[in-house]
Amino acid sequence: MRGAFMKEPKRKRGIYLIPNLLTTGNLFSGLFSILAVFNANYVAAAVAILVAVVFDMLDGKSARLMNSTSQFGVEYDSLADLVSFGVAPGLLIYSWALSSHGMLGSAVMFAFVACGALRLARYNVMVANSESKYFTGLPIPAAASVIATLVVFDHHIVRMGAEVKPLLILIMTLALAFLMVSTIKYRSFKDLKFRGGHHFNYLVWAILTLMLVVAWPQVMLFVLFAGYAVSGTIEKAVSLIARAFGRRGSLGSDQPVPETKE
Numbered sequence: 001m002r003g004a005f006m007k008e009p010k011r012k013r014g015i016y017l018i019p020n021l022l023t024t025g026n027l028f029s030g031l032f033s034i035l036a037v038f039n040a041n042y043v044a045a046a047v048a049i050l051v052a053v054v055f056d057m058l059d060g061k062s063a064r065l066m067n068s069t070s071q072f073g074v075e076y077d078s079l080a081d082l083v084s085f086g087v088a089p090g091l092l093i094y095s096w097a098l099s100s101h102g103m104l105g106s107a108v109m110f111a112f113v114a115c116g117a118l119r120l121a122r123y124n125v126m127v128a129n130s131e132s133k134y135f136t137g138l139p140i141p142a143a144a145s146v147i148a149t150l151v152v153f154d155h156h157i158v159r160m161g162a163e164v165k166p167l168l169i170l171i172m173t174l175a176l177a178f179l180m181v182s183t184i185k186y187r188s189f190k191d192l193k194f195r196g197g198h199h200f201n202y203l204v205w206a207i208l209t210l211m212l213v214v215a216w217p218q219v220m221l222f223v224l225f226a227g228y229a230v231s232g233t234i235e236k237a238v239s240l241i242a243r244a245f246g247r248r249g250s251l252g253s254d255q256p257v258p259e260t261k262e
Contacts, residue, residue: 018066019073022059023080026052030084037091043155045092046148050221052084053141078120085144086116093147097169105166108173115177116140122181135186138179138229142186146176146229149222156218176229184232 029052036045059077063069090113098105119140126136150172154160160168213220 016070016073019059019063019069020076022055022062023073023077026055026059026077026084027080029055030080030088033084033088034091037088037095040095042092042096042151045088046151049084049088049092049144049148052088053145056081056084056141074124078124081120081140082117085140086113086120089144089147090116092151093169093173096151097165098173100162100166101170105170108170108177111177112143112173115180116143119180133188135188137182137184138176138186138232140180142225142228143176143180145225146222147173149225152218153222179229179232184236186228186232 029048033045033048033052036042036048056077059073063073090109093112094105094109098108101108119137122136123139150169154165209220209224213224
């Protein structure tokens with residue numbers, strides 16, 4: 001019996017080690033991205049951010065599957081996320097497109113990093129009370145992924161000119177910073193449940209999407225992450241329009257109907 005009790009802490013330490021090792025992989029990828037930016041290797045920096053996203057997804061999944069979540073893991077994950085999805089994409093976007101704006105470019109980069117830090121702090125405070133189906137504000141890994149996939153998309157497909165790129169990226173970076181600290185709801189897909197009878201259709205769409213990503217990763221990854229970034233605003237606009245029409249309809253139905261003379 002004593003030997004069994006002695007082995008239990010070791011098993012628990014092993015379980016807690018796996019998510020934290022994956023978080024360390026996230027942090028390492030973010031630091032590698034920063035070093036790549038210093039060497040002006042922007043594509044490698046963007047790919048490293050995407051690798052950090054994969055590590056970030058895996059550490060959360062492993063912690064939930066092993067029931068090994070802890071306050072230490074939450075804080076460590078947030079610190080790694082700030083480096084990989086705040087500082088790294090901020091430096092990447094500044095060196096790649098915003099440096100020509102001078103102090104304005106520096107201010108926009110700071111706004112992105114600061115809003116990312118605020119987003120992480122708010123998430124840590126609200127994580128116990130927030131709905132698992134939705135995030136409040138654009139998650140910082142998604143915002144960083146938009147920047148990273150845009151760099152890859154531009155390098156392989158578009159090649160924006162020096163006249164267009166700085167202004168376009170400045171507006172996009174400010175928009176991402178605003179979306180991170182906004183109260184717009186974004187689907188988390190953590191507790192994703194499919195309706196019965198529609199599994200085959202979902203499987204077909206998933207296979208088609210995977211085929212497109214494999215065939216054109218430079219295009220489709222940017223389309224997917226950018227689509228997710230705007231999905232929250234679209235759902236918010238649709239709900240506001242539906243609510244406005246609903247109020248108008250209810251007001252119209254409350255008005256008395258004039259009597260007609262026979």
